[in-house]
Amino acid sequence: MSSSSSSSLLPYKLIAFSAIFLISWIFLHRWAQRNRRGPKTWPLIGAAIELLNNYERMHDWITDYLSEWRTVTVPLPFTSYTYTADPANVEHILKTNFNNYPKGELFRSYMEVLLGDGIFNADGELWRKQRKTASFEFASKNLRELSTVVFREYALKLSDILCQASCKDHHQAVDIQDLFMRMTMDSICKLGFGVEIGTLSPQLPDNSFARAFDTANATVTRRFFDPLWRLKRFLCVGSEAALNQNIRIVNDFTSNVIRTRKAEIMRAKQNGHHDETKQDILSRFIELANTDKESDFSTEKGLRDVVLNFVIAGRDTTAATLSWFIYILVTQPQVAQKLYIEMKEFEEIRAEEENINLDLCNLEDMDSFRNRLSDFSRLLDYDSLARLQYLHACITETLRLFPPVPQDAKGILKDDVLPDGTKLRAGEMVLYVPYSMGRMEYIWGIDASEFRPERWLNNDNNSVQNNVSPFKFTAFQAGPRMCLGKDSAYLQMKMTAALLCRFFQFRLAPHHPPVKYRMMIVLSMAHGLHVLVCRRGS
Numbered sequence: 001m002s003s004s005s006s007s008s009l010l011p012y013k014l015i016a017f018s019a020i021f022l023i024s025w026i027f028l029h030r031w032a033q034r035n036r037r038g039p040k041t042w043p044l045i046g047a048a049i050e051l052l053n054n055y056e057r058m059h060d061w062i063t064d065y066l067s068e069w070r071t072v073t074v075p076l077p078f079t080s081y082t083y084t085a086d087p088a089n090v091e092h093i094l095k096t097n098f099n100n101y102p103k104g105e106l107f108r109s110y111m112e113v114l115l116g117d118g119i120f121n122a123d124g125e126l127w128r129k130q131r132k133t134a135s136f137e138f139a140s141k142n143l144r145e146l147s148t149v150v151f152r153e154y155a156l157k158l159s160d161i162l163c164q165a166s167c168k169d170h171h172q173a174v175d176i177q178d179l180f181m182r183m184t185m186d187s188i189c190k191l192g193f194g195v196e197i198g199t200l201s202p203q204l205p206d207n208s209f210a211r212a213f214d215t216a217n218a219t220v221t222r223r224f225f226d227p228l229w230r231l232k233r234f235l236c237v238g239s240e241a242a243l244n245q246n247i248r249i250v251n252d253f254t255s256n257v258i259r260t261r262k263a264e265i266m267r268a269k270q271n272g273h274h275d276e277t278k279q280d281i282l283s284r285f286i287e288l289a290n291t292d293k294e295s296d297f298s299t300e301k302g303l304r305d306v307v308l309n310f311v312i313a314g315r316d317t318t319a320a321t322l323s324w325f326i327y328i329l330v331t332q333p334q335v336a337q338k339l340y341i342e343m344k345e346f347e348e349i350r351a352e353e354e355n356i357n358l359d360l361c362n363l364e365d366m367d368s369f370r371n372r373l374s375d376f377s378r379l380l381d382y383d384s385l386a387r388l389q390y391l392h393a394c395i396t397e398t399l400r401l402f403p404p405v406p407q408d409a410k411g412i413l414k415d416d417v418l419p420d421g422t423k424l425r426a427g428e429m430v431l432y433v434p435y436s437m438g439r440m441e442y443i444w445g446i447d448a449s450e451f452r453p454e455r456w457l458n459n460d461n462n463s464v465q466n467n468v469s470p471f472k473f474t475a476f477q478a479g480p481r482m483c484l485g486k487d488s489a490y491l492q493m494k495m496t497a498a499l500l501c502r503f504f505q506f507r508l509a510p511h512h513p514p515v516k517y518r519m520m521i522v523l524s525m526a527h528g529l530h531v532l533v534c535r536r537g538s
Contacts, residue, residue, distance in 0.1 A: 038065050038072030046075030051225055058519055059406045063436040070442070071422045077227045079106070080428045081409075085436045087443065088419040091471040093410055093432060094479035104411015106429060110223040113247055114216050116301065118309030130306070131484070133288060137281050138484045143191075144382055147488055148495070150191050152377050154183045155496040157200050159373050162504055163366060164202065166533045173509035175528040176326055180319035180496075181210060187492065188314030193307060194280040195260050212249035213311070217520045219243045224409075254304040262286060281310060316522040317404035318489050322496060323529050324402035325395060327515055328451055329501070330508050330531060335394060335453070336501065340536065342390045343502035350379040369535060373503055377495075385494045391501070392464050393453035395493050399475040400444075401451060406435035406523045408477065434474040435523065443472055506531040 039047040051074060054061035062083050065072045070086040084090065093101045102123035115121035119130040137143055158179055165174045182199040185207070189197050199207045219239050223229045232240040261282050285306050289298040329336040351358050358375065386392075409431045416424045424430055441448045444455070456464055470478035476486045483489075508515075509530040518526040 037069040059435040066436045082430045087471045090432045101410035116305030118305035151492040151495045158183045166535045173530040177323040177529045180322045184315040184319040192310045193282040209253035212246040216246040254307045320404045320524045325398045339501040393456035397453045400438040403434035403475040505534045
């Protein structure tokens with residue numbers, strides 16, 4: 001063979017050699033991982049392919065691994081995420097070594113466009129200042145009393161819409177997740193910001209803010225697993241271009257809320273009604289800004305962040321939990337029946353205590369039915385709701401299996417070792433996974449995946465257990481960042497659920513698509529929850 005022929009074949013030999021080398025390298029890489037805990041990886045891209053293939057079922061994908069190994073690491077391009085469902089690790093992250101696990105700059109970069117410097121996205125002194133201000137409000141007896149009034153008001157508005165739906169053609173369904181989102185949106189705006197926005201009015205007006213907020217929420221969640229999001233943001237294309245449009249709608253809404261409340265505070269002061277300026281959370285931050293011009297809340301952007309963080313806390317989490325609660329009633333009618341019996345017994349005892357004569361409820365007469373709803377709602381307050389032990393257990397069991405925040409990410413400031421021996425590197429992220437923890441047999445026993453409210457009740461006196469570790473039941477976080485609104489959330493959920501369980505039955509609408517979650521910060525349903533509604537009699 002001539003030298004010229006050999007030269008012409010050289011590039012092909014190099015290509016063949018390179019291909020053999022690459023295939024051998026990949027084979028050896030995969031062989032070396034045969035005993036690896038967690039998803040198998042590829043050179044350079046880590047576990048990105050497997051993760052993206054399972055993105056829409058992310059929480060179940062992680063659960064599958066955590067059921068075998070309590071902690072797994074998922075390498076990705078440029079970083080790694082370590083997931084854990086081990087209560088000892090969770091306590092280490094959320095309490096024992098709390099200062100080493102802030103939200104971190106990586107998390108903040110993903111979420112800043114939506115949550116800004118609000119309480120869920122802040123660290124250090126900024127976080128402490130916001131938490132201290134909010135804690136004054138949540139500890140207030142006035143807030144509890146006002147919450148009871150507001151939650152009762154909107155639960156009745158929701159019940160009225162369901163009354164109307166129950167009168168219509170039985171083939172017409174309502175999306176109860178959408179109704180819950182409207183109810184909690186109106187509630188948090190009234191309670192948290194002192195404004196009435198009316199999304200739960202009978203006409204169910206279009207809610208452009210909620211739609212934009214949910215879409216933005218889903219987009220920033222996807223950033224965690226999209227290595228190209230910064231490039232798309234720079235070029236303003238694809239999902240990042242749509243995100244900009246949705247954030248503009250969100251910002252317009254928050255600006256309107258802030259301007260409205262500032263104007264009301266100004267009018268109250270001019271009329272000498274100074275006490276009215278401190279009846280809601282937003283007003284506390286506005287007053288803080290007025291007394292401290294160097295405050296982080298002295299700008300509209302600072303107040304905007306306060307509003308959006310409390311919207312996601314007071315709207316999305318509660319509405320999502322109530323939606324999954326109704327789904328349980330639909331799929332487990334025996335639970336719905338036990339709740340109905342508890343409500344009936346409660347109603348009779350409370351009516352006797354209050355010396356109220358309960359008129360028979362005529363299902364065919366709308367006014368009669370509404371009057372009975374209103375009478376029952378007046379029996380519900382913070383103290384009396386505590387008697388509804390089975391209802392409390394059902395809501396808690398819903399939170400165990402369908403926690404409103406299914407994953408919670410923390411940054412890592414310094415290299416550390418978790419109690420189970422897992423090594424963590426500074427600059428990466430560690431996530432504890434409430435969704436997975438609720439399904440772990442090594443935490444809850446062999447019936448971990450079953451909905452069993454009785455696990456929350458004492459066998460001796462049928463009262464609710466309050467001694468479960470918050471590092472085991474993590475729906476409200478734990479440690480210094482434990483949810484300030486836990487009692488308020490339970491109050492609204494029990495107020496609403498008591499009314500619905502007493503007076504309505506639900507069935508899943510025909511041809512409903514499979515009920516599954518949507519990948520967002522909060523565990524909401526991808527296709528809503530469309531149900532048929534029937535009224536219950538006396």
